[in-house]
Amino acid sequence: MKAVTYRGAREVAVEDVPEPRLEEPGDALVRVTCCGICGSDLHIYHGQIPGMIPGFVCGHEFTGVVEETGPGVRGFRPGDRVVGTFHVACGTCRACRRGAYNQCVRYGVFGYGIAMGSLAGSQAEYVRVPHADVNLRRIPDELDDEQALFCGDVLTTAYGALRNAGLQPGETVAVIGCGPVGLMAVQSAFVLGAARVFAIDLLRDRAEMAERLGAVPIVAGESHPVSRVNQLTGGEGADVVIEAVGGPRTVALAFELVRGGGRIVALGVTTAESFAFPLGTGLTRDISFRIGLANIHRDIDATLALVAAGRLDPTAIVSHRLPLSEAPLGYRLFDEREAMKVLLLPGQ
DSSP, X not given: OEEEEEEETTEEEEEEOOXXXXXXXXXXXXXXXXXXXXXXXXXXXXXXXXTOOTTOBOOOEEEEEEEEEOTTOOSOOTTOEEEEOSEEOOSOSHHHHTTOGGGOTTOEXXXXXXXXXXXXXXXXXXXXXXXXXXHEEEOOTXXXXXXXXXXXXXXXXXXXXXXXXXXXXXXXXXXXXXXXXXXHHHHHHHHTTOSEEEEEESSHHHHXXXXXXXXXXXXXXXXXXXXXXXXXXXXXXXXXXXXXXXXXXXXXHHHHHXXXXXXXXXXXXXXXXXXXXXXXXXXXXXXXXXXXXXXXXXXXXXXXXXXXXXXXXXXXGOOEEEEGGGHHHHHHHHHTTSOSOEEEETTO
């Protein structure tokens, strides 16, 4: 089959690789109909993820059609349209039983190499899904594959972060970074009751896209984000800050933007090992700070329902739809910020 493979820093290729086969009773084989290039894929593209070896199949966002199931699969059968969660869980360990699927002892991420479970990725014609009853969801008839794709990763990541922040109706939210996850956070904040959302980015076109989704745009290179948010909130700051970039500088900015007693959730994937935590500020201003991997399984059913009802429109951010054969171009455009969201279509 054809698949996108990692070849080295800033190099991917579309190659012929062996088609996956069922390995365990709970496996399903899915024919991929749509897959995405995610911001976290760029860490792989830049050669920053240990355990990625040349030839490993990339990608973790996908929708498709079930082709075959193992004897242990109860909830799916061939022909079902499905969306996969970007990370897998077993559904039976102690962490899964308490709903912490992102802490599963068998945790893995599609397409992320040896360090994340050695699961071949989904930027391919077929993908093997372990524990299929846990890691797949049937796509509602009202949704097309593109809409459902976002529920397996970036939309549910953003929605879950705002749930983790305990957003209350009428509160203000500041989103740092208007890439795909940040834009999903803008939409999710409004669905969950935010009165105002401030969208901060270095690039004007990205901030303007957030504005089209209802946010107040703040271009960091043209005005000081902290001063602007303080001006718009009467000097108080935002109730909730979502850090959707990943890295010490944007986390530090989040502490400057949040009001006393407010909440910060950092969801941007980072390769930094540490950052200087503002202990004194956090203590005296009573700041709640949370960081962690997305718990997709907890929230995917909610986001699928919201998209099906027309409350969320994740496809508004799609800028490019390319055949799988043009994946190297898609990666380059995304890396150079000439694309907002790239979808790859194996059937074309």
